[in-house]
Amino acid sequence: MATTNTTMTRIVCVAGARPNYMKIKPVMDALERRGAEVLLVHTGQHYDESMNGVFFRDLGLRPPDHFLGVGSGSHAEQTGRVMTAFEPLLARLAPDAVVVVGDINSTLACALVTAKAGPLLAHVEAGLRSRDWGMPEEVNRVATDRVSDYLLASSPDAADNLRAEGYRADQVHLVGNVMIDTLFANLERARQSDVLRRYGLTRGGYGLVTLHRPANVDDPGVLAGLLKALGVIAEHCPLLLPVHPRAAGRLTELGVPGGLRLVPPAGYLDFIALQDAARIVLTDSGGVQEETTALGVPCVTLRDNTERPITVEQGTNVLAGRDPERITATVARVLEHPPAPRRPALWDGRASERIADVLLTGGGAATRPRPTDLI
Structure with a gap:
């Protein structure tokens, strides 16, 4: 060079x-x-x-x-x-x-x-x-x-x-x-985090959730539907949700279903460790779609579209939309038949x-x- x-x-x-x-x-x-x-x-x-x-x-x-x-x-x-x-x-x-x-x-x-x-x-x-x-x-x-x-x-x-x-x-x-540059540079450090011990989690024994998009958290009706779906999923796979400040108040108002555990926002290393060890990740974040693809972790995106279609075509990501029944059906299918990990070129x-x-x-x-x- x-x-x-x-x-x-x-x-x-x-x-x-x-x-x-x-x-x-x-x-x-x-x-x-x-x-x-x-x-x-x-x-x-x-x-x-x-x-x-x-x-x-x-x-x-x-x-x-x-x-x-x-x-x-x-x-x-x-x-x-x-x-x-x-x-x-x-x-x-x-x-x-x-x-x-x-x-x-x-x-x-x-x-x-x-x-x-x-x-x-x-x-x-x-x-x-x-x-x-x-x-x-x-x-x-x-x-x-x-x-x-x-x-x-x-x-x-x-x-x-x-x-x-x-x-x-x-x-x-x-x-x-470049997100993957940072991920690879810090992955081994992240794996040394004690975040799993702190939350009493085991590798592959939980699902990770993130919610922050205005379309998902600003409309009480939409958020209530997502929480309903998460409650059904949590009956089969315990879920951890680091709460984004944007969603904190609304989650408190609506109430959280059993099996969905709210925790404070995670730092970068802790969050990578949580993704890396999760059985499945449910998210509305573009960056998380990329990171899970690079990590080979099954990801279900709680949106109707994505600006990162390569994570669906070549990665581990599945679009589920925001309909509760479709979300629960998609997650059940992914848990039973996880997509094969593939990492995009470059x-x-x-x-x-x-x-x-x-x-x-x-x-x-x-x-x-x-x-x-x-x-």
Whole structure:
């Protein structure tokens, strides 16, 4: 691999919330190993200990160089505050490029500021599509791709989506999945966790549940239906649910069925250990669909669609939707006949090195696309 930075010397990496930390850490490490000056900007979209501090410690992620402290709020409020705070900072830092990851509000906000300010913009996890415009994340990821120079795709379907949408060939780079870089780098440490002992669990003796999507937890009727399904499943397989702050209050209001145990949010290492040892995982998280695929753990996704179809086509993931009867039937089938583990190509722990190759050796777009390029 090339060791000299031929195109960029200063790169700003942006993180804002828990899903970003696992994606930005390997990218920063790969860029710094190649001699780039890397500045970490934390927007503060997630800021409390359970959603922020424990992840920095578990991942060995250094303190951010700049913290914007935007906090929570509506989509418009949060996006606007990030843009207002990031714009003067970007002008002061004057980087050659900005790297954004994922699909949260901070991703889009910093992408828009960068696109207007002039530095090159790289989007890690470009091209993922659920085609569900009811998901705020879908709006964020599509809009971020539109203003990015480097579109760094984690899977062939994502790259195909970008080409079908008319992006130039020199913008689209199939690099693999940085989430899996972080997973593989920390898996043995995670397996040393005592989280199973703390919760009185045995390997293969429980199911793991995560719920946080607005479509699942904000509507009491939908959440009640999911809890009903989880109650039926828990009669045959005890379930553990680390509670996302978004869902905590509503779960308390509705009541939790027997066999479903609520525990506090888990740090990164503990959560990987819980996934790795689970008999089955039920989730509405995109990242968990990827991690279970890499771990070879059966996963049932409690959504009607996924922006990560490769986890269904080549992994251990099954879409069950949100209908309680369909969920229970799907879980029963998966428990009886678990899908054969298959790991997608380039989910090999080296995606961040390929990203560094693209950004530091001139392997990508040199100018931002004009509107006519995409017609």
